[in-house]
Amino acid sequence: MQPRNMSMSGVVDLAAVKAAQEAKAKAEQARAQAAREGGAGAISPADLVIDVDEAGFERDVLQRSAEVPVVIDFWAEWCQPCKQLSPVLERLAVEYNGRFLLAKIDVDANQMLMQQFGIQGIPAVFAVVAGQALPLFQGAAGEAQIRQTLDQLVQVAEQRFGLTGLAVDPEADPGGAQSAPERPAGPYDGLLEAAVQALDSGDLSGAVQAYKNVLSEDPGNEEAKLGLAQAELLQRVQGVDPQQVRRDAAEKPADVQAQIAAADLDLVGGHVEDAFGRLIETVARTVGDDRDTVRKRLLELFEVVGPEDPRVIAARRALARALF
Secondary structure, eight states: OOOOSOOTTOOOOTTHHHHHHHHHHHHHHHHHHHHHTTOOOOBOGGGGEEEOOTTTHIIIIIIGGGTSOEEEEEEOTTOHHHHHHHHHHHHHHHHTTTSSEEEEEETTTOHHHHHHTTOOSSSEEEEEETTEEEEEEESOOOHHHHHHHHHHHHHHHHHHHOOOOOOBOGGGOTTOOOOOOOOOOOTTHHHHHHHHHHHHTTOHHHHHHHHHHHHHHOTTOHHHHHHHHHHHHHHHHTTOOHHHHHHHHHHOTTOHHHHHHHHHHHHHTTOHHHHHHHHHHHHHTOOHHHHHHHHHHHHHHHHHHOTTSHHHHHHHHHHHHHHO
């Protein structure tokens, strides 16, 4: 899971890496300011679960998400699956000991928030990290699945946003839980930081190489995978003539490279469904090496947007239909 592409508008954010670094810097500044003022102090485990309404959403969710990932549980009194899910989330919020904050929102009393998040049914669970919203899951889910999702959320919040959670007072916890230790610096943090700096300065070749250096040693590094996919996409569209690219795509529907170039532009412009649809249609009408070339580029664009994004999930289904 990646905390990318999480703005409420639903437009892909190719500046996600830069935004993450800015959020991380702000979080560090806030912690430093709190330390200078004597610290905010540890909180009680009971404070890890809060009720939130529309009036307090900005303060209790958006602002707090600069300190700690905020998991939102959208529920209603009449919803039977909610009555099964909510106690599990509340128990895990305490068990995770400040690694995330659980915000409970009654949809009947907060219809505007339900509409803003585009919720079609409940229970629905979202996360907000550094002011950006990320859908986690909808409907009833098993505890093992919930734990896996929360583990990924916590990891991403730490590695990409520098959010290490809230300090919890163990004396106020009946179970005597101890605060989670700080995550030590990873072996590739320096290389990843160099890649981000290169990306921020416009040195796309340097960023691509830096991410590849990480992946050569750690092929499963999710942050490097995301950064490489974004940097390569930006590198491909750098210096192109958008009008000419779109003209070529319109005049040459059978030209694989013309369609691929236009899809790159679609994605950079935030037209995610257009990019995916263009390439899926191209897959459907090509064969052999051409089809494989288009398929591989589509998979690369899926990586940019993120595997959990609903648009990626829908596009994967459409791709399977086109292939088989």
